[in-house]
Amino acid sequence: IDSIIVNSTALGFILSVDELLFSSLSTPMSLHMMERLQSKPMYDLSQEEELDDDVVLGRHEGTKVQASPWACISNMIPGKLLLVIIIWFLALADYYYGNCERSEDGTWVSQTLFIPKDITLTFCQAFLPSLCPVESQDSPAWIMPTGI
Structure with missing residues (x-):
């Protein structure tokens, strides 16, 4: 029973870490905005509940999209993050080419x-x-x- 208590306490802490981080790192305005949000249902299932299971399954199969691996990867990586990484890499390369020179052993040293x-x-x-x-x-x- 001791392990159940310890595990449930640990799980409670893990589940509340995101809320702790948000409340400590957010501005008062964003906290106020989050408190004022109202929940909305993500989708309405009332029509599907009245239909036969085979009909609902057929509709679902018809709406599936066959995505290429590139489309899956592009959906997982935010475009802004990719843009920031590219800009950072270009700025770093510009710094090294403008302020450093290659030594005999191939390392970059300051000019x-x-x-x-x-x-x-x-x-x-x-x-x-x-x-x-x-x-x-x-x-x-x-x-x-x-x-x-």
Whole structure:
């Protein structure tokens, strides 16, 4: 009986974790909106309950869609998530190609760092550095150590 009590307590905790996370991480406005939601039935079965089982099964078989594996995968992966991953990958690749160089062993290491001559930037220098490069000092402030 002890294991039943422990298991039921653990199950109660597991089932309430999502509500705990939502209540602690949500804004007051979203909590208010969730409290105001009213439940709606997902579908109406009143017509199907009056029909014969074979007729209902025939209707169901007629509405089934044969989906390709690609369609199943595209339904499981949200498009926005895929877009964010692609943008993240492109930004990461841009960072490595713009700020790093390949070493002899194939790893990416930081380029030599030069300090800018002026600490103020124009709009073009801040947001379009490839079009409006920032002037830097002649001597490097940091060089990747070799022979480590």
